[in-house]
Structure formats: C-alpha cells, structure tokens
Amino acid sequence: MLTKDVSDELKAIFASLDAQGKEPSVALVKHRLSTSVPMPALINAIRSWKSQAKVPKVEVAQPEPEIQSSEQRIAALETQVAELINRLEALETQLAGKAQ
Structure with missing residues (x-):
C-alpha cells in the first residue's frame, strides 16, 4: 500500500493559522487539508502542535490508481502514437525547410 506524508502540509497549515491569530481546530485544519x-x-x-509546537509524522494511505481495461489502455496508447507521429512529421518538415 502506498502512503503519503502530510506532516509538512500540516506544519504549513498550523503556521498559517498561527499567523492569522487563530487556534488550530479539527474543523479549520481539516478544511485546509488537500488530503x-x-x-x-x-x-x-493538533495536540502535539499545541503542547510542543511540533507535528508528528503523519502518513495516510494513498488510493490505489484506477485500473483501466485493456481496451482503454490500447485506445490511450493509439492516441499517444498518433500525436507522436504528428509531432515527428512536423519536425521532419521543419528540418527539411532548414536544409534547403
């Protein structure tokens, strides 16, 4: 299972609230979290911040990436190949123009 460390985000939120003169609360912090x-x-x-001005390491589980079907993956790859072909043709045209 993949995890994400949100300790730095919490520190930034606590510092921001402190700069605004607000006491961190569950509602205020939860509203500002991106995760x-x-x-x-x-x-x-919050307790640790209030008592020691420190944030313990907090890791949360990241959601598993959505699994695509084979057809969806193939369609995405075909689109990507078509875009790369167009870019390659444009570069070849550009280089041919400079060579002359």
Missing part, C-alpha cells in the same frame, strides 16, 4: 487525514491522527497532530 483526507483520519480524525485520530488529526487530533493527535
């Missing part, structure tokens, strides 16, 4: 953090981890981070 969903479990409530117990969030409460623990």
